[in-house]
Amino acid sequence: MIAPGLLVAAIRSGAGKTTVALGLMRALARRGLRVSGVKCGPDYIDPAFHAAATGRASFNLDSWTMEAELLGQLALRAGEDADVIVAEGSMGLFDGAPGAPAQTGASADIAAHLGWPALLVMDVSGQAQSAAAIARGVAAHDARVKLAGVLLNRVGSERHRKLAQEAIEAIGVRVFGALPRDSGIALPERHLGLVQAGETRGLGALLDALAERIETHVDLDALLAAAAGGPAGVARGSLDAPRPPGGxxxxxxxxxxxxxxxxxxxxxxxxxxxxxxxxxxxxxxxxxxxxxxxxxxxxxxxxxxxxxxxxxxxxxxxxxxxxxxxxxxxxxxxxxxxxxxxxxxxxxxxxxxxxxxxxxxxxxxxxxxxxxxxxxxxxxxxxxxxxxxxxxxxxxxxxxxxxxxxxxxxxxxxxxxxxxxxxxxxxxxxxxxxxxxxxxx
Missing domain, CATH: 3.40.50.880 (Class I glutamine amidotransferase (GATase) domain)
Structure with a gap:
């Protein structure tokens, strides 16, 4: 049986996908679940953080460079001996490069191909009810992609949360939780992105802090129930990648x-x-x-x-x-x-x-x-x-x-x-x- 998956996505970079994905991976692993992480796109750095959070290797899945068969084979391996797959999107959910349909490099391509519902991380700083319009647009934009629901991020107050959440739920989109603003938890960065996992001091404690934040503010049981999909009908086969340059x-x-x-x-x-x-x-x-x-x-x-x-x-x-x-x-x-x-x-x-x-x-x-x-x-x-x-x-x-x-x-x-x-x-x-x-x- 192949593990179900969930794609952590946003409409832009900087909305909090990485910290949410890492916190979710770690929180589920702390429950005793076997969690696999994957990264949409060609990013090298994030998968190392996934591996630190879950204890398992994290693969990259990219629809521009990879054929559908290879995507299925890698997802198959990620889901073997796992209870759930948490995929981290790149940039905005629908952002990619020129390419044939479903071959643009967008995270949406991966969600559609593998049937993974999307958890939309919404940075609601500077807005409240208007967040519902964004959620409605994301839900309707691409019929191939199922929106599992929304996770509010950078919420300023209980009143702020209530205004945004009620507006989003009124259009029929589920809100799985709300993360407060200014948590004091941040991953260090440098010119190519995050400082590498192996160089991040106190990484274990940082991952646990992210997990505790998710455990406190997010309905984990509901998120687990929302996970679905996987490479249906894919039998294990060879990986069509560049040949090994020697024995x-x-x-x-x-x-x-x-x-x-x-x-x-x-x-x-x-x-x-x-x-x-x-x-x-x-x-x-x-x-x-x-x-x-x-x-x-x-x-x-x-x-x-x-x-x-x-x-x-x-x-x-x-x-x-x-x-x-x-x-x-x-x-x-x-x-x-x-x-x-x-x-x-x-x-x-x-x-x-x-x-x-x-x-x-x-x-x-x-x-x-x-x-x-x-x-x-x-x-x-x-x-x-x-x-x-x-x-x-x-x-x-x-x-x-x-x-x-x-x-x-x-x-x-x-x-x-x-x-x-x-x-x-x-x-x-x-x-x-x-x-x-x-x-x-």
């Missing part, structure tokens, strides 16, 4: 290299590959008994001095790359270059395996979905193979010379442009691979 893969993992998708690790392991994690920040080299090395994205710009001083890591990486494939994504790509300039303008020497210089001193946001066609055989596939993923970074390229890793397009144009670099068995780019590419839109 044993060295993957960098620490505070500088943490953006590694759980579904990718799951796919590789189910295909028979082993993953050997190592930490560049503690000056570990890639294990020599591995077939390939993967440097994920993360925050090398915050640790550039330590990485430049990690002579065992850099030397071992260079020796490894002399005979075996090495691939770097985003922060991993920056580390494979010659130099990295940090926010203070200080230049740091990196691995020098690609003719690349990057800088974090002058920030510019690069964000969006990408389709990539591999320019040559490499760790991610054969020449011409197509992948879907995204790009999200603030670093800028000072110099980039050599053969391209891939030709990429975005969600708004079919015009291809070169991206990344390749030199022998070493490849890298700012592109984060999520899946094998979907068909043309």
């Amino acid at each position: 044993r893969i060295a993957v960098a993992r620490d505070e500088a290299f943490s953006f590694f998708y759980p579904h990718l690790a799951c796919c590789w392991r189910e295909a028979g590959a082993e993953i050997a994690f190592f930490s560049p920040l503690v000056d570990e080299a890639p294990p020599d008994d591995c077939d390939s090395c993967w440097l994920p994205g993360g925050y090398p710009e915050l640790h550039a001095g330590r990485l430049a001083a990690a002579t065992n890591f850099l030397g071992g990486l260079r020796r490894f790359a002399a005979t075996r494939p090495v691939h770097g994504e985003c922060g991993g790509y920056m580390t494979l270059g010659r130099t990295l300039t940090d926010a203070a303008g200080e230049l740091h020497t990196m691995a020098g395996l690609l003719d690349l210089a990057t800088s974090f001193a002058q920030r510019k946001l690069h964000l969006g979905y990408r389709r990539a066609r591999l320019a040559a055989d490499c760790a991610l596939g054969t020449a011409g193979a197509e992948l879907a993923g995204h790009e999200f970074h603030y670093a800028t390229i000072v110099s980039e010379k050599g053969l391209p890793f891939a030709m990429v397009t975005d969600a708004y144009s079919q015009e291809e442009r070169p991206a990344g670099l390749r030199a022998g068995p070493v490849t890298g780019s700012f592109f984060h691979a999520m899946t094998k590419k979907k068909g043309r839109r």
Whole structure:
């Protein structure tokens, strides 16, 4: 039996989805329930918080990069041996990118495909009865999506709650609870979003505080009863994601290299590959008994001095790359270059395996979905193979010379442009691979 699910959504970013989702996950886990978290969209950071709240890995589900079959397979795995799935939406419920129907990357696509009712987190600061108009609009906007009800957030007083709740319930929408304003509970942030779960001090106590807030102000029994859906009729099958780049893969993992998708690790392991994690920040080299090395994205710009001083890591990486494939994504790509300039303008020497210089001193946001066609055989596939993923970074390229890793397009144009670099068995780019590419839109 597959666990029922509930999607925590809002009409915009900043309404409180993450704290509500984490509090709900933790509160249900504290009841002794087996809770699985999932994240809509390509976000790396939130799933690590989900795992801390539930004790289980959290997958990303994204309708722009993932075919319906893969979405079902991942939801199937999330629901195995679980009592309930709590999904956290991204941005606004209906926000996405240009794409075919149900393939826009919007959280609504995931709710519709899997039959998960939406819990609408409403920031009602600065409004009262007008919240009912918003709830009515959300309920009617997309017939594919069932609105389970509303959770009021940032309520200023009992009178404020009463005005908003009565107006919403008068249109037939259920209100599951109301969270007070100025709780004093906040998750620390930095330039790519939240500070990573592993770096958040007192995370366990913070999650428990969020759970206690949910337990005090929300009807948990009613929310559990509202959970529904799941990948009906889906039999367990293989995960159609980028192939494992070898039988044993060295993957960098620490505070500088943490953006590694759980579904990718799951796919590789189910295909028979082993993953050997190592930490560049503690000056570990890639294990020599591995077939390939993967440097994920993360925050090398915050640790550039330590990485430049990690002579065992850099030397071992260079020796490894002399005979075996090495691939770097985003922060991993920056580390494979010659130099990295940090926010203070200080230049740091990196691995020098690609003719690349990057800088974090002058920030510019690069964000969006990408389709990539591999320019040559490499760790991610054969020449011409197509992948879907995204790009999200603030670093800028000072110099980039050599053969391209891939030709990429975005969600708004079919015009291809070169991206990344390749030199022998070493490849890298700012592109984060999520899946094998979907068909043309």
